[in-house]
Amino acid sequence: MTGIGTDFLKRTVEFRPNSRNLFFHILTACNLKCAHCYINPSQHGNVTLDETTIKRWLRLFSLTKGSDAIRSAEDTNVIFLGGEPTLNPALAQGIKEARRLGYASVTVDTNGFLFHDILAKITPEEVDYFSFSLDGSVPETNDIIRGKGTFEVCTRGIRSAVELGFGVSSIFTASSVNIHDLPNMPHLLKDLGVTRFFIQVIGIRGNSAMDGGESLQLARDAWESVVPETAMEAAKLGMICHYPKVFLDREETFECAGLVAENYFVFPNGRVYTCPLCEDYPLHAYEIRDGRLVRRPPITEAELYTLKIPEGCVMNRLLHPGNIIYEKGGEPRYKIACCMLKEEIVLTE
Ligand code: SF4
Numbered sequence: 043m044t045g046i047g048t049d050f051l052k053r054t055v056e057f058r059p060n061s062r063n064l065f066f067h068i069l070t071a072c073n074l075k076c077a078h079c080y081i082n083p084s085q086h087g088n089v090t091l092d093e094t095t096i097k098r099w100l101r102l103f104s105l106t107k108g109s110d111a112i113r114s115a116e117d118t119n120v121i122f123l124g125g126e127p128t129l130n131p132a133l134a135q136g137i138k139e140a141r142r143l144g145y146a147s148v149t150v151d152t153n154g155f156l157f158h159d160i161l162a163k164i165t166p167e168e169v170d171y172f173s174f175s176l177d178g179s180v181p182e183t184n185d186i187i188r189g190k191g192t193f194e195v196c197t198r199g200i201r202s203a204v205e206l207g208f209g210v211s212s213i214f215t216a217s218s219v220n221i222h223d224l225p226n227m228p229h230l231l232k233d234l235g236v237t238r239f240f241i242q243v244i245g246i247r248g249n250s251a252m253d254g255g256e257s258l259q260l261a262r263d264a265w266e267s268v269v270p271e272t273a274m275e276a277a278k279l280g281m282i283c284h285y286p287k288v289f290l291d292r293e294e295t296f297e298c299a300g301l302v303a304e305n306y307f308v309f310p311n312g313r314v315y316t317c318p319l320c321e322d323y324p325l326h327a328y329e330i331r332d333g334r335l336v337r338r339p340p341i342t343e344a345e346l347y348t349l350k351i352p353e354g355c356v357m358n359r360l361l362h363p364g365n366i367i368y369e370k371g372g373e374p375r376y377k378i379a380c381c382m383l384k385e386e387i388v389l390t391e
């Protein structure tokens with residue numbers, strides 16, 4: 043943990059041995075078509091999970107018996123995702139069930155459209171955070187990426203959630219299209235009443251991997267010159283800010299979340315991944331079959347994690363080798379960190 047000046051704490055959020063995250067995609071449908079969307083129906087299906095299945099799968103990941111992976115709900119954070127999760131009419135019942143089962147925290151990631159009058163169907167006691175995706179401080183930036191009118195809808199949704207007393211966070215996906223606007227986000231979010239700010243970097247998956255997708259990627263210089271400073275500004279304004287570490291110096295320790303943490307990315311077709319970079323491929327380590335979580339036979343993502351390479355993250359090396367620069371002698375200049383490794387900046391006074 044490192045102090046910056048006297049007022050801030052910057053720390054790498056290490057993978058906590060007793061903390062688990064259940065990223066629960068309850069459908070893949072969405073009303074938007076964001077430029078960087080990673081949803082891939084050819085891999086994850088078009089199913090919208092019904093209330094019974096959502097509850098059953100929440101119970102599955104909260105049990106000691108019946109699961110060979112998750113030990114207890116109180117150590118597990120559940121994040122409802124889509125597609126757009128509020129398009130699923132069973133979301134409210136899913137939230138209530140997650141709370142009833144005793145999950146450590148309940149979060150809903152939303153594009154801000156808040157379908158099915160979701161804010162009226164649950165209470166702030168039942169959800170820890172609504173996390174709104176906003177990719178610019180003005181419509182001119184945000185709407186190029188997320189679609190016409192989305193800035194207006196999303197900021198209206200944030201205001202409604204704050205007024206009703208819900209915890210509200212915001213996610214900014216940084217790419218070459220919007221990085222210039224990132225420094226303007228903290229003040230906007232502060233004014234809107236947002237308390238946690240997550241900055242994430244574009245991944246080359248889904249649409250962004252298609253024609254022209256390379257142009258969305260950020261160079262290391264652009265990332266490092268803008269992101270830490272913006273995170274500090276957000277912290278000064280009283281928000282907790284997280285952003286991915288992305289690059290590690292050669293002497294820094296590399297850890298793969300697939301080996302040292304428990305993250306489950308559950309899709310409506312029953313696939314369960316433990317690494318988000320694998321989601322475009324049938325490499326999932328588990329699947330839900332006949333109501334049970336079943337480990338799949340090799341080769342899956344789990345075997346790939348065990349490869350030790352000087353570049354750090356194995357999946358990054360396989361999927362995005364262009365992210366790595368090599369010295370003349372063939373050694374990588376730096377390592378790529380696990381995409382689940384975050385820096386956290388928070389005001390300490
Ligand atoms: S809101 Fe989310 S799921 Fe929908 S298109 Fe955008 S990134 Fe994809």
Ligand code: SF4
Pocket residue numbers: 297298299300301316317318319347354355356357358379380381382
């Ligand atoms: S992103 Fe890389 S380091 Fe992280 S879990 Fe996946 S393979 Fe492991």
